[in-house]
């Protein structure tokens with residue numbers, strides 16, 4: 001792998017800024033790959049279905065981490081999924097990446113690196129939210145009623161807008177989605193409730209709730225000596241509460257949501273929760289079994 005080029009130095013710097021890395025990075029890819037293999041095994045003999053893989057935050061193809069000059073390279077999810085050929089491959093692969101530098105590498109590491117599958121690989125440099133809405137419209141089109149999709153939504157922050165998730169209601173999609181409960185939602189919910197307008201707007205877009213609804217779920221009012229002054233106090237366990245809240249939001253769109261895989265940092269603080277959503281009960285069972293294996 002070409003590590004010593006300037007482009008890789010640039011990618012490494014960007015990855016460190018973006019909270020890439022950590023052992024959880026490898027585990028979430030293993031969870032996805034285990035699931036994809038189970039999915040492809042079930043779909044092996046159902047030849048009438050066209051299988052699409054959709055990756056909304058595809059990265060560059062590799063995850064490069066610099067631990068005190070010890071370079072650790074992980075093969076990214078995009079390549080791991082393309083490399084699955086047994087028991088069958090996906091018929092099409094859509095990879096979305098917004099950053100033009102990562103996108104350039106992604107194209108080289110996917111479409112250009114697998115000539116036999118090149119015609120079925122579609123990398124695109126765009127915003128995942130836009131492409132999720134396009135995906136919903138594509139799957140709703142009666143011409144595409146035989147398409148079944150496995151999606152992987154792996155953002156580093158709070159980029160996924162609730163309305164994009166909502167646009168997938170009722171569609172034949174199994175989706176692994178990484179939710180930044182600790183690293184995103186909890187960080188924006190200030191202890192004293194004094195949240196800037198910009199952060200409140202971010203929370204509203206991410207959760208699809210109004211600021212009043214968000215306030216009710218995460219803050220309690222405590223009386224002060226002065227009747228006209230209300231003091232807001234953040235509820236305990238805001239990370240767990242945001243995980244439960246997002247899970248229940250997902251259940252409004254998909255019939256089934258798996259148990260979460262909790263991604264923790266080295267100080268044992270929860271950063272993300274990973275869920276599988278589906279309209280198929282068997283899918284949820286497989287997802288929850290895989291999560292259980294890795295949570296243990």
Ligand SMILES: C[S@@+](CC[C@H](N)C(=O)[O-])C[C@H]1O[C@@H](n2cnc3c(N)ncnc32)[C@H](O)[C@@H]1O
Nearest residue numbers: 057058059076077097098099127128154156159
């Ligand atoms: C955690 S990384 C993805 C790692 C990748 N799944 C892998 O296994 O290698 C998140 C990626 O999402 C990209 N990104 C950030 N915001 C985005 C957006 N709104 N739409 C699409 N990609 C975005 C970042 O540039 C970054 O490469």
